[in-house]
Amino acid sequence: MTVDNQALDAKDMSRLTVATLQPAPLHTGEDMTEDDVHRHIAEAIIDRRLPPGTKLVEQNLAGIFSVSRARVRSALTRLAHEKMVTVEPNRGARVASPSVEEAKQVFEARRLIEDGIVRAAAAKMTDPARARLEAHMAAEADAHLRRDRHAVIRLSGDFHLLLAEIAGNDVLMDFLRELVSRSSLVIAVYERPGATDCSHHGHDALLERLIARDVDGAAASMADHMDEIADSLDLTSHREDGVDLKRVFSDILKDSP
Ligand SMILES: [Zn+2]
Numbered sequence: 001m002t003v004d005n006q007a008l009d010a011k012d013m014s015r016l017t018v019a020t021l022q023p024a025p026l027h028t029g030e031d032m033t034e035d036d037v038h039r040h041i042a043e044a045i046i047d048r049r050l051p052p053g054t055k056l057v058e059q060n061l062a063g064i065f066s067v068s069r070a071r072v073r074s075a076l077t078r079l080a081h082e083k084m085v086t087v088e089p090n091r092g093a094r095v096a097s098p099s100v101e102e103a104k105q106v107f108e109a110r111r112l113i114e115d116g117i118v119r120a121a122a123a124k125m126t127d128p129a130r131a132r133l134e135a136h137m138a139a140e141a142d143a144h145l146r147r148d149r150h151a152v153i154r155l156s157g158d159f160h161l162l163l164a165e166i167a168g169n170d171v172l173m174d175f176l177r178e179l180v181s182r183s184s185l186v187i188a189v190y191e192r193p194g195a196t197d198c199s200h201h202g203h204d205a206l207l208e209r210l211i212a213r214d215v216d217g218a219a220a221s222m223a224d225h226m227d228e229i230a231d232s233l234d235l236t237s238h239r240e241d242g243v244d245l246k247r248v249f250s251d252i253l254k255d256s257p
Contacts, residue, residue, distance in 0.1 A: 032067050038075040040065070040249065045084050045095055046157060046184045047150040049248045052097035056085060057245070064249045084181055096185055100235045103186040110179045111226050113172060114160065115219055120167035122210050122218040129166045130211055136162055137207060157184060159203050163210075183229075190233040202228055 041061070044050040056076060062069045076093045079085035087093045098106065121129075136159055143151035157180040164173040202225035209217040 032065050032071075034071050034074050034078075037061070037065055037067060037071055038078050041075060041079060042082075042084060042181070043154070044248055045079075046181050047154045048184065048188050049150060050095050050245075052095050052185055052189050054095040054245075056093040056095065058092065060245050064246060082178060082181065084185065096182075097189055098182065098186050100190075102182075103190055103233070103235060106179060106182045106186050107226070107230055110176075110183060111223070113175050113179060114222050114226060117160075117164045117167045117169070117172050117176060118206070118210075118218045118222040119215050120169060120172075121163045122213055122215045124166060124168060125210055125213050132162060132166075133159075133207055133210065137203060140203065153184065156203070157181075187229070187233065190235055192232055192234045 041050070041056070050056075058069050058072050058076070061072045065072065076085055076087060080087045080093070084096055085093050086096050136155070140152070140155045140159065143155055160180055161173070161176060164176045167173075202221075206218060206221045206225060209221050
């Protein structure tokens with residue numbers, strides 16, 4: 001890993017800490033930094049407003065965000081390092097569309113990492129950590145109630161990242177952040193119609209065992225939860241939808257001068 005990458009990762013980490021419960025304000029218009037562009041696109045990929053296969057045309061994005069093409073290009077390069085975007089010579093950038101093999105590997109890796117994280121989190125549970133988890137669960141319940149699908153997806157990933165934060169291992173946190181993003185892409189491509197992501201119910205069962213500081217119990221709940229997500233996938237069919245970039249980022253367009 002280069003020094004530059006480490007610097008970016010450190011920035012990501014602090015942003016994530018804030019974003020878990022209270023999203024940091026994003027700049028709009030000409031103040032938009034490469035970080036902002038990166039985060040706007042990353043969040044839209046993770047919460048599936050931008051489905052796998054979507055063409056990310058540099059010039060269009062530069063127009064939408066009112067920034068230079070160079071700024072968009074560096075954000076896309078970073079997303080390519082994070083495996084959320086693929087960049088092909090002469091064909092440009094697209095939201096990554098994981099293969100069946102990659103989908104299996106992402107979930108295998110996630111199972112291993114989540115096991116380590118949930119055990120460490122259960123062993124390190126404190127009253128403040130419990131309060132944060134409960135606040136998070138309330139936010140998830142609220143998003144379900146409002147039927148805000150994108151918020152539900154984002155919050156269900158954040159739940160797992162919050163556990164990594166409680167576990168207090170930055171290296172595991174880093175691995176998990178990439179795996180959560182990549183899982184979201186896998187689910188977008190292979191989800192059975194009508195299946196739900198990370199169920200709120202699965203998180204409830206986990207929380208109960210975490211609060212009890214039941215390390216093995218929490219690990220068993222996490223394994224069940226991972227099975228539940230894997231069962232919601234159909235690795236025999238591949239889905240790709242087209243979207244309109246302008247429509248996805250219309251809130252940003254609206255705020256731009
Ligand atoms: Zn989950």
